[in-house]
Amino acid sequence: MPVIWPAGETRRTVIDVLTKNGLDSVADVIRSLPSSSAASIPLIISPSGELVREISEFIYERWLYSGAEKSKRTLSTYAESLSDWLTFTEAKNISWKVANKRSIAKYRSWLKGSDNSDRTKALASRTINLRVTAVVEFYKYYWGVNISSESVSAEISKKWLGEIKNQKSLRVNVNKPKPRSISNRDCNRFINELPCHHGLIFLWTVCTGLRVGSVLSLTIDEFERLIAGGDGFIEVKVKGGKILDTYIPRRVVIETQKYISTHRVLASKTMRQESCRELFLNSRGLPVSRHCYYRAFKTVCGKFGIKANPHQARATFASRVEEKLHYATKELGIDSLKVIQGLLGHVSSSTTQDYLDRLALRSPCIMSLLDESSKEVGEANV
Numbered sequence: 179m180p181v182i183w184p185a186g187e188t189r190r191t192v193i194d195v196l197t198k199n200g201l202d203s204v205a206d207v208i209r210s211l212p213s214s215s216a217a218s219i220p221l222i223i224s225p226s227g228e229l230v231r232e233i234s235e236f237i238y239e240r241w242l243y244s245g246a247e248k249s250k251r252t253l254s255t256y257a258e259s260l261s262d263w264l265t266f267t268e269a270k271n272i273s274w275k276v277a278n279k280r281s282i283a284k285y286r287s288w289l290k291g292s293d294n295s296d297r298t299k300a301l302a303s304r305t306i307n308l309r310v311t312a313v314v315e316f317y318k319y320y321w322g323v324n325i326s327s328e329s330v331s332a333e334i335s336k337k338w339l340g341e342i343k344n345q346k347s348l349r350v351n352v353n354k355p356k357p358r359s360i361s362n363r364d365c366n367r368f369i370n371e372l373p374c375h376h377g378l379i380f381l382w383t384v385c386t387g388l389r390v391g392s393v394l395s396l397t398i399d400e401f402e403r404l405i406a407g408g409d410g411f412i413e414v415k416v417k418g419g420k421i422l423d424t425y426i427p428r429r430v431v432i433e434t435q436k437y438i439s440t441h442r443v444l445a446s447k448t449m450r451q452e453s454c455r456e457l458f459l460n461s462r463g464l465p466v467s468r469h470c471y472y473r474a475f476k477t478v479c480g481k482f483g484i485k486a487n488p489h490q491a492r493a494t495f496a497s498r499v500e501e502k503l504h505y506a507t508k509e510l511g512i513d514s515l516k517v518i519q520g521l522l523g524h525v526s527s528s529t530t531q532d533y534l535d536r537l538a539l540r541s542p543c544i545m546s547l548l549d550e551s552s553k554e555v556g557e558a559n560v
Contacts, residue, residue: 192221193205193209195221196234200231220237220253220254220256220257221234221257222234222257222260222261222264224264230264232275232320233260233264233316236256236260236316236319236320237253237256237257237260239319240252240253240256241253255308255312256312256315256316259308259309259312259313260312260313260316262309263285263309263312263313263316266285266288267281267285270284270288272284277317279348282310282313282314282317282348283348285310285313286306286310286348286350289301289305289306289309289310290306290350303350303351306350307349307350310348310349310350314348358486358490358493359490359493359494359497359498360384360484360486360490360491360493360494362554362555364482364484364486365380365384365494365555367478367482367484368380368475368478369381369555371478371481371482372474372475372478373461373474374437374441375437375441375442375445375458375459375460375466376466376470376471376474376475378433378434378437378458379393379394379458379466379471380475380488380491381429381430381433381555382426382430382434383488383491383492383495384491384494384495384555385426385427385429385430385495385548385551385552385555386424386425386426386427386430386495387491387492387495387496387499388414388416388422388424388492389416389417389489389492390468390471390472390488390489390491391417391468392414392415392416392417392422393458394456394458394465394466394467394468394471395414395415395456396412396414396456396457396458397455397456397457398438398442398455398456398457399455400412400413400414400457401434401438401457404426404431405431405435410425410426410427410428410431410545411423411424411425411426412424412426425545425548427548427549427551427552427553428549428552429549429552429553430552434457438457442457442458442459445459445460445461445462445463446459446463447463448461448462448463471488472488475487475488498551498554498555499548499551502550502551
């Protein structure tokens with residue numbers, strides 16, 4: 179099943195396809211959106227050349243109502259996964275409209291290549307789980323719509339929806355390799371060898387534990403609120419659309435202020451249009467992209483023979499904080515593991531536990547510890 183992006187078609191063509199398939203509400207939204215936003219919604223086309231209406235409605239719902247899923251990457255994952263699912267159902271002569279949990283289990287086996295499938299190569303466990311999750315989320319939506327209607331299939335949909343709630347039974351076990359820390363010598367190399375804005379981004383990730391995507395999403399306005407607040411904390415959107423209250427060590431704040439007053443000012447002057455509000459800009463005055471940062475990171479890795487990836491900065495941050503907390507646990511009277519989970523955004527689902535973790539994170543001792551740890555990053559004598 180092909181996936182098309184409106185960006186590759188004219189707006190008129192996209193609207194005509196939507197209207198032809200009865201998606202007038204989606205077509206109306208496309209008409210009202212800027213071109214960049216309209217191009218954010220992928221469409222799945224059947225072999226007969228018609229839009230798969232139910233899946234398009236599902237992706238549209240995800241895009242419209244969930245801030246965490248407005249990124250092109252996430253929408254693309256949904257579209258590609260569901261396109262693959264439809265390819266499977268067509269190959270196995272299964273009507274996707276009456277598929278159930280057993281059908282999805284067969285799809286999982288097909289992805290693993292364990293059912294004498296015609297796949298040339300079995301997919302990685304993480305990819306399998308990602309695709310199965312996309313299919314499950316679609317059917318939660320699809321069966322939910324059927325239940326709310328007065329159709330004959332409402333009772334059947336209700337039964338299947340109950341079965342699929344235990345999604346874990348459909349997942350494939352993943353052997354997660356233990357993330358490795360980046361040595362202090364290599365941290366120093368990244369800070370000094372990466373271009374100014376990239377080196378500062380690395381400093382943010384290794385001193386705060388934030389993911390690269392979260393750091394790149396920061397705006398100059400958010401940083402100014404951090405300075406005005408005076409407590410060192412900033413609210414950052416992290417994985418899953420959650421907001422994480424993150425402490426920014428003084429070293430990172432000072433280096434960022436230097437960057438804003440020099441390199442960022444020069445970069446922003448190269449933009450002829452309205453200036454970007456993102457905190458980190460490249461030499462052309464545009465927001466730094468994840469791809470560009472990863473490429474610069476890998477260039478330094480190749481130059482010094484370092485085996486690392488940008489995500490290891492989180493493991494490095496966690497290892498440093500754990501080492502500091504190991505000696506301070508008794509004095510602070512806290513659980514070091516819970517503090518690290520809170521700092522990384524891996525909080526418990528329990529509201530009470532989450533509240534207790536946040537109290538610990540705002541402890542002056544913890545903030546002092548993070549300041550001390552950030553000072554040691556890249557120091558030659560550590």
